[in-house]
Amino acid sequence: MQPVATPPASQPSAVRASAAGHADAPAVEFRRISKAFGAVQANADVSFAIRAGTIHGVIGENGAGKSTLMSILYGYYQADSGDLVIKGQPRTIRTSMDAMRLGIGMVHQHFMLVDTMTVLDNVMLGNEGAFRLAPRRAAVLQELRDICARYRLDVDPLALVHDLSVGAQQRVEILKQIHRSADILILDEPTAVLTAQETASLFEILRLFKAQGKTIILITHKLQEIMDITDDVTVMRAGRVVGAVRTQDTSREQLATMMVGRPLQSELPRAPYAPGAEVLKVSGLNLTDANGVRLLSDIDLTLRAGEIVAIAGVSGNGQSELLEILSGMRLPTSGQLDFLGRALPFAGRAHADGLPAAFRKLGMAHVPEDRLRDGVIKDFSVMQNTVFGYQDGMTNRWGLLDLRAIARRCAGLLQAFDVRPNNPDLRIGLLSGGNQQKVVIAREVAAAPKLMLVGQPTRGVDIGTIESIHTELLRLRDEGVAILLSSVELEEVRALADRIVVMSGGRITGELPVDEFDTTRIGLLMGGMHTS
Amino acid sequence: MTKTDLPRWATGFVLPLLNLLSALLVAALVIRLLGESPIESLTILVNSAIVNPEGLAYTLFYASTFVFTGLAVSVAMQAGLFNIGAEGQMYVGGLGLTIAMLAFDAHLPGWLLIPAGMLGAALFGALWAFLPGWLQAKRGSHVVVTTIMFNFIAASLMNFIIVKYLIPEGQQNPASRVFADGAALPLLSTWFPQLGDTPLNIALPLAVVALAAYGILVWRSSWGYRLRATGLNARAAHYAGVRISRTIVVTMLISGALAGFAAVNSVLGSTHYLSLNFPAGAGFVGIAIALMGRQHPVGIFLSSVLFGALIQGGFDLSLEKPNIPQETFIFIQGLIILFCGAMENLYAPALRRLLGAARPRHATTKEPA
Numbered sequence: 001m002q003p004v005a006t007p008p009a010s011q012p013s014a015v016r017a018s019a020a021g022h023a024d025a026p027a028v029e030f031r032r033i034s035k036a037f038g039a040v041q042a043n044a045d046v047s048f049a050i051r052a053g054t055i056h057g058v059i060g061e062n063g064a065g066k067s068t069l070m071s072i073l074y075g076y077y078q079a080d081s082g083d084l085v086i087k088g089q090p091r092t093i094r095t096s097m098d099a100m101r102l103g104i105g106m107v108h109q110h111f112m113l114v115d116t117m118t119v120l121d122n123v124m125l126g127n128e129g130a131f132r133l134a135p136r137r138a139a140v141l142q143e144l145r146d147i148c149a150r151y152r153l154d155v156d157p158l159a160l161v162h163d164l165s166v167g168a169q170q171r172v173e174i175l176k177q178i179h180r181s182a183d184i185l186i187l188d189e190p191t192a193v194l195t196a197q198e199t200a201s202l203f204e205i206l207r208l209f210k211a212q213g214k215t216i217i218l219i220t221h222k223l224q225e226i227m228d229i230t231d232d233v234t235v236m237r238a239g240r241v242v243g244a245v246r247t248q249d250t251s252r253e254q255l256a257t258m259m260v261g262r263p264l265q266s267e268l269p270r271a272p273y274a275p276g277a278e279v280l281k282v283s284g285l286n287l288t289d290a291n292g293v294r295l296l297s298d299i300d301l302t303l304r305a306g307e308i309v310a311i312a313g314v315s316g317n318g319q320s321e322l323l324e325i326l327s328g329m330r331l332p333t334s335g336q337l338d339f340l341g342r343a344l345p346f347a348g349r350a351h352a353d354g355l356p357a358a359f360r361k362l363g364m365a366h367v368p369e370d371r372l373r374d375g376v377i378k379d380f381s382v383m384q385n386t387v388f389g390y391q392d393g394m395t396n397r398w399g400l401l402d403l404r405a406i407a408r409r410c411a412g413l414l415q416a417f418d419v420r421p422n423n424p425d426l427r428i429g430l431l432s433g434g435n436q437q438k439v440v441i442a443r444e445v446a447a448a449p450k451l452m453l454v455g456q457p458t459r460g461v462d463i464g465t466i467e468s469i470h471t472e473l474l475r476l477r478d479e480g481v482a483i484l485l486s487s488v489e490l491e492e493v494r495a496l497a498d499r500i501v502v503m504s505g506g507r508i509t510g511e512l513p514v515d516e517f518d519t520t521r522i523g524l525l526m527g528g529m530h531t532s
Numbered sequence: 533m534t535k536t537d538l539p540r541w542a543t544g545f546v547l548p549l550l551n552l553l554s555a556l557l558v559a560a561l562v563i564r565l566l567g568e569s570p571i572e573s574l575t576i577l578v579n580s581a582i583v584n585p586e587g588l589a590y591t592l593f594y595a596s597t598f599v600f601t602g603l604a605v606s607v608a609m610q611a612g613l614f615n616i617g618a619e620g621q622m623y624v625g626g627l628g629l630t631i632a633m634l635a636f637d638a639h640l641p642g643w644l645l646i647p648a649g650m651l652g653a654a655l656f657g658a659l660w661a662f663l664p665g666w667l668q669a670k671r672g673s674h675v676v677v678t679t680i681m682f683n684f685i686a687a688s689l690m691n692f693i694i695v696k697y698l699i700p701e702g703q704q705n706p707a708s709r710v711f712a713d714g715a716a717l718p719l720l721s722t723w724f725p726q727l728g729d730t731p732l733n734i735a736l737p738l739a740v741v742a743l744a745a746y747g748i749l750v751w752r753s754s755w756g757y758r759l760r761a762t763g764l765n766a767r768a769a770h771y772a773g774v775r776i777s778r779t780i781v782v783t784m785l786i787s788g789a790l791a792g793f794a795a796v797n798s799v800l801g802s803t804h805y806l807s808l809n810f811p812a813g814a815g816f817v818g819i820a821i822a823l824m825g826r827q828h829p830v831g832i833f834l835s836s837v838l839f840g841a842l843i844q845g846g847f848d849l850s851l852e853k854p855n856i857p858q859e860t861f862i863f864i865q866g867l868i869i870l871f872c873g874a875m876e877n878l879y880a881p882a883l884r885r886l887l888g889a890a891r892p893r894h895a896t897t898k899e900p901a
Contacts, residue, residue: 329771357773374771377764388761389772391754400752
């Protein structure tokens, strides 16, 4: 953890720093930055400049070195070689405190806020000034109100952070940086947690910053955002800069090709839609939590062999709970589940202990939406994780794990799914997100399921891997597996689904076949508007 | 960044060794302050605990008990449970053993009597661990709190039972009657006369068997796989179909049985009667052993021998050096727990830097972050 670092309260030092800089010098210039972790070259000879007063996109797949580079700029890491030039002056940034003093602020993907404190207290934290809080609180409150008005940041400084929506919490992070006089703002995957509307309003704020002369560095892997808002783009791949262009001179396709290093297929091949027998039937499913909050209401759903049904919805509208119930991880409050024409054996149970194993035996597989929380044991090796959930079928006649058979099976899976590095003994926590996901999917596919539950299959996964995961899911569908997919990415829903079910507030608000895909209509359904 | 990015030989041997040396260094300082020579004291300690065959026998005798309490704590740790209650479980295990003896030692031959005693010890130890395990699994009562409380309950309960029921009439000593001769564990000195008149007995080979069984069970069986998965990430284990509640209860039963079994060496191997407070902290030493041995069979064995040597050597040291009280052992034990448990990663950053400097491009296969 980094210590909470602050500039002195009385004198905003960033002003000093920028005053020392050259007027039309780039805000940030990376000169031949290299950084290695062990044998891995995270950044190799990275050089590019970020023009002051622009929005500069940095894109690349997971593991391309974007985060490492920003961590160097923000003082979390030191470069092995190369120079940082900030506003025309070569600078050494050893800690985040140094970075802040130079006017660099960072909004992390995971917010650094104390939930139970007000926005005002969060901004003041580590920046309290004198022993008595009251006078400074009054002053800071006024400053925050001014900033909010100036940048149209719709945040109540006296609200408690945990009462705020995710989008508002992000604005608090931005507010914090602005209040600390940051004029170079790094945003790390800022839209990963936002709805479409929240993203739009974030971009409004960023444009306003730009108009006020601030520089914004936007780290993302979403190409549409780059096209929508940035002035310049730097594309990274495998630790190197592989492209630096003006946004107006490029296209999504060109950027994607640069990012992945090869052209992507726009439309993946799939057999014509020919659903088979009913595999899963959900009727009247309800879930109420211990506090009496209704998480799922009257869910009815059917799923046939050879089709992909995608659940679309803003994260947190009951999709996670639905998948948990269907996979046996959680018991519903009421309702009926039929799998291949037979009722699933959860009636009369007091808890779901061991139920996932029973469901798995019936022919269900589950790719959980949060692989590190549910899908793998981080400290187990890749090989051990390839039998996770199937360990009991992997014993020899002594009742011990058949290590030779497990190794053979693992080698086959790693080969078939192109897991990199192809090293079964590596702790899976050391693999990139995409490769971890490949291991999980390989494992679940190897069980030859009749029903596959898939939650957010490409969250935190790079574009090249997304393509191979999508191809695999479509292949399973063509082979007659019934797939229930939950995704917050509409692009993914469109690319994979045969039918789309939209959830909002724990209910199904609408259903449509994929050839009637319509972003506006789905957006309305996601917002809770019912259609019949 | 954690200790896990260091190679295994470093976390497994170098770090524990550095921690141990630090503890001994502080102990040496205190011995110096007491007015004795640390070097001379260490020589006495090593001579009496390791070099002298009879001393070594005592060291291994103590170690045999510690292996079982160390295993008890370790197996629970694999499931993410911190069983502080090995002391109480061992104590109550002693009661199970004693009941078996008092009931059968007049009728059964030794080769049946001893297994009966072992069974009684393991059974009672397991029973004493069952309730904390069950409360943890079903009610979420933290096993640390309940096992600590169960230690106190065990102490009072045993006090009551021994004084009220087990003291033979006309005796003052708060202990049960002496068991029949057939109940004594076969001594290793029967086969190795150079061990002299020492209580080292077949509990030592049994301890080695238990270590091997533990290693196989935890790392080679699917049960062990589920156990470790539960300990590392209970939510994911639930996803994988592991019955978490049952795993917790079964693990605590095994842990308690092992702790209870530790009573066999102490009671059947040496005193041959049940006495007040006979575990004398062996259950707590088990915690230190599990931490220091990193729940690995070899580590548990080595740590057990170390603690056995400290008791044996410390005892002789206090005889030879009146300035050094016998409590010094408890003090050194505390230091070792402090350095190996609470501050186990004290030297990890320095070691990582040292290794990093020696091999700046050592081969890892990690993808770029």
